[in-house]
Amino acid sequence: MDYDVLILGGGIIGCAVAYEISKYNLNIAVIEKDYDIADDVALINTAMIYNGVESEDTLTAKLERMGNKMMDTISAKFNIPFKRCGSLILAQTDEEVDIIQGIYNRAIDRGTKDVLILDPEYIYEMEPNLNVDIKKALYSKNTGVICPFDLALSYGEVAFDNGVKFKLEEEVIDIQELTKGFKVITNKNKLTCKMVINTTPSENYSIGNEKEVNENKKKPIMNGNDIDNNKGVSKYILLDNNEKTKYSHALFMINSKGERTYTLPTMEGDTVAAISIRENVSYDEVVKRVSKITSVVDDMNVKMFLDWPFFENPMVIDDSSIDEGLIQIKGKHYGQVTMTPAIASIVCESVVSNMKCKLKKDFNDKRRENYKFRDLCDEERKRVIELDEKYGRIICGCQKVTEGEIVDAIRRPLGARTVEGVKRRTGAAFGNCQGAHCLNKVVSILARETSKKMTEITKDSKDSNILLCRIKEFNSM
Ligand SMILES: Cc1cc2nc3c(=O)[nH]c(=O)nc-3n(C[C@H](O)[C@H](O)[C@H](O)COP(=O)(O)OP(=O)(O)OC[C@H]3O[C@@H](n4cnc5c(N)ncnc54)[C@H](O)[C@@H]3O)c2cc1C
Incomplete structure (x- = not known):
């Protein structure tokens, strides 16, 4: 066998799983089709670390809470900035008060203790810059913000330093089952392994084929990295470091359709204002909706305007074929960074019990230093x-x-x-x-x-060259 374990996909989850299992005496490789690991992790280097309160799906809420709890230890170990800023879900109307009361009751039923419903005087004390009318707010103190790319890179770098091979610019074409183990066919190689951990979309593979499984069962696709399953679009406005739009907490508003408007303090001290909605809207409409929280958005303070699909397909760790050596991580969710440490730790437990491997004596849990x-x-x-x-x-x-x-x-x-x-x-x-x-x-x-x-030199992917050609034949450029 070429490898004990092949991890397909070098996104944040693939890197985190590689890190966890690199603690054991296994021969591991990660196969990633892009030039870089964790290419999709974020457009802005700040991700919210949710605490499960906002999630309707109970398993997602559990994974978010588990990941949230693990984040202090992980960020300290890798020396990456992580701030528990807390969050407030704001209610301006009676209907919104009912919504946050419902979210509060659901959190309490799930055993969450760190939530409170606050009256306006406490809210304005906590957020003096908030100058819109608020009736109530749901406060969660454990919500935080982290640099998701630093997190993904740390996982990848430490895994690399502990012997994991990263095969970049290599695309998985198929996974085939052998009498013992698997053959993974890529555009460059045919690799054999005892175990496959798949974090890529699996519609076209011979095994673990989501499309076939779902057609056979005559059930709708429950999840999977299928872009058609996303629930809408997120529109982000990155605001310049400005005292008037500076908030110390993540501020949310959720309407009856489940659409969200929020602001987030970034790690760099700016503010991100965003909406996650079902239909596409213009920049002016985004500003209008965001103004429900940040009463003023001055165009002069807008650094970036971005949009991205909003995914809410619950994450599933499918280890139903673990005896054959296959684990599939399916789903695409707006809280994937938050859930990553929990998912990696659960997958690692399954691998260890299946492969009966031992901890490495010389595992090095430190990321190489860098200066900022x-x-x-x-x-x-x-x-x-x-x-x-x-x-x-x-x-x-x-x-x-x-x-x-x-x-x-x-x-x-x-x-x-x-x-x-x-x-x-x-x-x-x-x-x-x-x-x-x-x-x-x-x-x-x-x-x-x-x-x-x-x-x-390319921007980020194949054929994204920054300079197309030379226009004059100088000796050097
Ligand atoms: C704008 C934005 C904001 C976000 N904000 C938050 C937030 O605030 N909080 C939070 O918790 N999460 C957030 N997320 C979610 C999170 O960052 C992403 O969902 C997460 O990066 C996805 O991680 P992944 O490893 O599962 O998936 P991916 O990153 O999709 O990993 C899959 C990897 O597999 C590779 N791949 C695919 N097919 C193949 C193939 N055939 N062969 C080889 N490789 C293949 C892909 O290139 C990719 O690198 C945000 C995401 C975005 C985009």
């Missing part, structure tokens, strides 16, 4: 520059990202190969100018460090 120049004091900056003068050259002025950080992001385990990869790892080009001043420098450093031509 903008977070260092002057004394620390001086010391880092003395170690490597590249930390003294600012490439992105808005975010204060140095050449040293970009080079480290490229040279680290599972290093960046694309502009998006550098952006996500360092924060370069995420500032007010959105890369107008530094994008060309990032492309040039990437080309130098990866021994490629500048015209070969």
